[in-house]
Amino acid sequence: MFKKMLGAFGVGAPSVDTVLSNPNTRPGLLLGGQVNLTGGSHDVEIDHITVGLVTRVEVDGAEEGYDAIVEFHRVQVAGGLHLREGQQLALPFQVPVPWETPVTDLYGQHLHGMTMGLRTEVAIRGAVDKGDLDPVFVHPLPVQERVLDAFGRLGFQFKGADLERGHVSGVHQMLPFYQEIEYYAAPQYAHGINEVELTFVANEHGMDIVLEFDKRGGLFTGGHDSLGRYHAAHADADGVDWAAQVDTWVRQALDQYQNLHVGHGQPAYGAPAGYSPPPPPGYGHAAYGHDGHYKEEHHHERHGPGMGAVAAGVVGGAALGFAGGMVADELFDSSDEDEEGDEE
Structure with missing residues (x-):
């Protein structure tokens, strides 16, 4: 070494x-x-x-975004x-x-x-x-692995992943950033959504699963974003048909969006813009927000110059929707630059 x-x-x-x-x-x-x-x-x-x-x-940043270590x-x-x-x-x-x-x-x-x-x-x-x-x-943790596998099996195609500075509203979050795993919509949902961003916020008991949907605009309506928030316990990893569950979540989001936006892009009667009912517990239920209300970005000035053995698994990247989208990065090309001293 x-x-x-x-x-x-x-x-x-x-x-x-x-x-x-x-x-x-x-x-x-x-x-x-x-x-x-x-x-x-x-x-x-x-x-x-x-x-x-x-x-x-x-x-x-104030003028444009940047990466920080x-x-x-x-x-x-x-x-x-x-x-x-x-x-x-x-x-x-x-x-x-x-x-x-x-x-x-x-x-x-x-x-x-x-x-x-x-x-x-x-x-x-x-x-x-x-x-x-x-x-x-x-x-990934078992639940995360099952959800990611379900997206691939439903036909979503991996676009990329990154970490965003900030917090997801309504979720107990310890770290100063959250991960977004981005997918292109599967064909069966492409009439209503363009892309989906998946975020996990885990703890010792389970995790919140946040889906942000980039809506496809129609002839008289512009595109919109909406969010669904769900919860899963670690113990449920092998007890749920995750492909069916993810399909339910996506279709719920499409139905919710259609119910809240009728006519020429106006909210349905009695449902104000940004409508966000409280999240009931359990699978198949969610809290919804619109236009990014659930994710709060924190803006900062730039500082400075800048399990034991894990099995490879039996399901290939193509089945998971990752074909052609996953390549090795060089680790921290400039690890001593653009650094922030945040700790847990």
């Missing part, structure tokens, strides 16, 4: 090499490994060593160490992977647009060096 010299501390500095036990993980699991330190040409006092999960997030969870590995000249230390760690951590890989394929890594930070006498960056591959 390549050992990165801690360049911030000059010639003869220590080197660091972080090794993950398994870079494949899932939300809610522990990501384990060890930080290997090798002393340089002189003794040093190490204030702390931390590891943090980092990813690339799209941020809306965001650290969203960190764990201290060690502190107050005296590292002697040439000394070798192996420091084990375990990082709890937050439940809301976005999915980066599915059935052995990488979701185009997603990047995730574990970065090691070493502080010596108040100076900090971000000494090592290792790729992390986050696989």
